[in-house]
Amino acid sequence: MRLEPKPAPSLAITLLFPLAAIAATLALTSILVLAAGASPLSVFHLVAKGAAGSQFALLETLTRATPLIFTGLSIAVAFRARLWNIGAEAQLYIGGVVTVVLGTAALPLPSIVLIPVIMAAVMAAGALLLLGPAVLKTRFGVDEVVTTLLINFIVLLFVSMLLEGVLKDPMGLGWPQSQKVVAEAQLPRLIQGKRLHYGFVIALAAAVVVWVVMKKTVLGYEMRAVGHNPEGARFVGIPVNRTLMKTALLSGGLAALAGFSEVSGLKGNLTLDLSPGYGYTGIVVAMLAMLNPLGVIASAIFVAGIFVGADAMSRAARVPSYIADVMVATALLTMVVAILLTRFRIRWR
């Protein structure tokens, strides 16, 4: 069997194959639905309804999409440079920690100043967290996949320690949770009385900024060159290691913003279950968007819809809500195959 490169694919093909991947995902997960004794059509219908069938559902989907846009961007940036950042989960939690620390420190600043200050500090913290594995990769040749994964566990334990110790909410009835951040540190809601908050707007803005950086700036060019061919990049004078460092800073900062957004916009405080795996789901979001920053917005909303819809569905039908996780993982794998098929033809001889 051989792979033969296709000439540059048309736009139609570039969209057709990912849609085929989603279709394949639905077909494969139908098998699980049938195993659960339910009808695939009705289950998918319930999922769709739960995701976007009402104003409430749609707002919930957008709310759930917000952290996914941040982690999706983080990973799209990193993977473009072939920096395998699997530590977005840890970077997210660090962002949450910094938000709480600054948000409960009674700083005499108005919201318009405090929020950007917190955002800057959050991004710095996330950036530094990924810098370690990046340095280990460039200096010592240590694979960043394993180091970022292990750091996820370390940071989660660290947060648990903080929540039972220094950051513990004295009024929290003994639960490991932090105090609520002050009102000036909270992101306002977009619509009164609903959960959708300004974090969503910031996420959209971040996507646009990242898109501009990748397409139009020198840094974006360097990142993409390093991701495609580090040897070739080094040869033409691109500072490969420095570019990887900058990539790590940007990627870590973006993932940390997810934590900031959840604490400051949605929850108000930090708990151990702040993230049900947004750092890992971000990988799927990024790959479904083919690492395109603007595409991340669409794929984040899509993936969020699956989770929100599955939650609603599993309350009505007898199918466990984990079907969403299966769908998302299947979508990742079918998507990488689809991307391959847009660029190569399979020749059996």
Added chain:
Amino acid sequence: MSSDPVLRLSRISKRFGPLRANDAISFDLKRGEVVALLGENGAGKTTLMNILFGHYVADEGTVEAFGRPLAPGDPRAALDAGIGMVHQHFTLADNMTVQENIALGTERLWRLRLDRTAARRRIAQLSADFGLAVDPTATVSTLSVGERQRVEILKALYREARILILDEPTAVLTPAETDALFRTLKLLVAKGLSIIFISHKLHEVMAVSDRVLVLRSGRLVGERETGATDRRELAALMVGQEVRPAEASPAKPGAPLLTLERVSTLPYNGAGLDAVSLTLAAGEITGLAGVSGNGQAALAALIAGIRRPTDGTISIAGQDMADWSPRAALAHGVARIPEDRHAVGSIGDMSVTENVIAERYRSARFSRMGFLNWKAARRFAEKLIADYDVKCPSPEARIRLLSGGNMQKLILGRALDPDPAVILASQPTRGLDVGAVAYVHRMLLEARDRGAAILLISEDLEEILAMSDRIVVMSKGRLSTPSLRGERSIRELGELMAGHDGERSDHAA
């Protein structure tokens, strides 16, 4: 001796996308014959042999070995039928011993134990019978190129090959090693083997073969008895048209533009440099000959800026280069044409436009305040495509879609556009067809006449002899004294390449 052919190829055709790599090729190989498969780069020789050996499946056509049809697409079938192949790029596992490499795949996969003793005995026997001395317990990574080739031949003999295919076997050998190989081939023929010898080098084909098959653009365009033809006829068949090779007018060397003073480096794809001194003068082409792995890659990496010297100094136009890097090299007018246009010279998945500005994207011409000027970049790409007659779908097409020759033209154009003072050309014509080779040579000569100092590194001794105003030979990380055009004979150069000192010195100014 039977006169039935041991091998018969009938109307073999193979297409890769729009490219016809092989077009209805038919020929016979008789027992005890040495047949040369001649053709320039890209003619389809390797593809044909890959089909024979089973790496590819032909779209049409059949192969018969020893009168029986050969199952396509199965290297095991080819091996069982008695066909052995010495590939152009060696197929050896560096971390394993000679014996392990030879024994690989020769025993049934599900046996509970490797039979080491039997293997060792058999290898020793074959070594003695065929004069291929090699230590079976040696790890392959420690072997020289000539020794590795002997292992490859032993691999085929161990599997009782009766037909041996050798793909460009002399590309990496010194003249003396080439002679040794030819002697081995004669011995193999005497013991009853039949040989197919792939080459693009006319003098070797004339020296070693009984019959020559000439391939051009995938088609078999000529079949001659070697005794009944000559180099001119073969060259004409190979190329199909009158191609004037580049003519070099005498050089007028000027001021020294790049000087290496007792420079040493760490090993890089072979030996590192050992106290090398070299001066490149304006308006002169210095040819560097040598067997690959002796330090050429380290020297190229050094001048390109991707490696720093551990000792010694680099100076450009008299100025010491303390902080050396690709950026520093580019800033001081050093143009680089790298050895591997795919892995290093280009970024395959980026567009032509993105590739041509790769060395100057930070200049005011292409960027401002951190933002790239894609309009200017595209204009530059269009200019290069026109000036250098590059065939490509569009400036936005991915560069990996271009043919080798067209990609090399772009790399050349990118390197020569800023009118560089120093040009490093590392194997610049490797894998190119004759037309593209002549083009590259013409461009380099024009640059030389404009006053550039050129270092031409090549494994092709004929290219070195044709193009260089003076020649240095690299062996084991050290440089010979330079000789002017015509001063040294091929035999003398060959001895220097093999490391027989003669006149080795520290300073080759």
Added chain:
Amino acid sequence: MDALEILFTASFWVATIRIASPLIFATMGELICERAGVLNLGIEGIMTAGAFAGWFTVYSGGDLWAGLAVAALVGALFGLLHATLTVPLGLSQHVVGIGITLLATSLTYFTYRLALPEVTSPPKIEPFQPLPIPGLSSIPVLGEALFTQTPLTYLAFLTVAAVAWVLYRTPVGLAVRAVGENPSAVEAQGISVTGIRTGAVMVGSALMAVGGAFLTTSAFNSFFFQMINGRGWICIALVVFGSWRPGKALIGAILFAAFDAYQVRLQQISGGIVPYQVFLMMPYALSILALILVARRATYPKALMIPYQKGER
């Protein structure tokens, strides 16, 4: 008891060997995959799936060995999926591996919830019982540690010996080592690169799943979410630490397990001054440290993570 005395108790060494056992299986599994040139990041998910499959088979009425067989089969299937995507299709081993971990984990959780929808505390099964080896088990300290373990632990050690034998003394092991170094060498000798790599990944994944099943059938006696807890990633570090050699990797696994057993006991005697999370962090931090220490000298299989394209076009 003080910090040093812990090292001389039999219970410490018993715990060490017990903690090491699942790591040994999974590390051998990953080692085989990487020796063949394939980085298998599906290990965490495959261990999860194996843990569940083993437990569920026993819970549904099968015996313990049947549970292991089912776990191995499940692992092999995920290995087949991984190999199909990464070997003939040449997709990124990083992305596919993470995808397999996500898929295996989510399928496991889905199946668990489907099979036991109302359960709040995980149901228990009857695990492997310790099987003392007569005579040897009465040696002080060592006897208890090495020869009074469950049959599955003995199997783990036998597996190391088997892997070493196959890799270095059989034709198929030779092919596996060659394909991770230079696949074209294997192809040129008439062996299918796809076949060898796929087989290696399937066998390796089966071993990983058995490692996961150890946790539910021999260490704990039920399945609970997040039970693998990063052990898969630690095994990847152990393969590097062991320079891709079975013997060295075994030593690495035991050293690591010793450290883990030690930190648990240290926590008990430290009296709560240091937060327990610090102790729990140490194994992960140690793995990172181990990776840094060996990184310079690491002799990767040369073809690791590089997809192979037939022929020389």
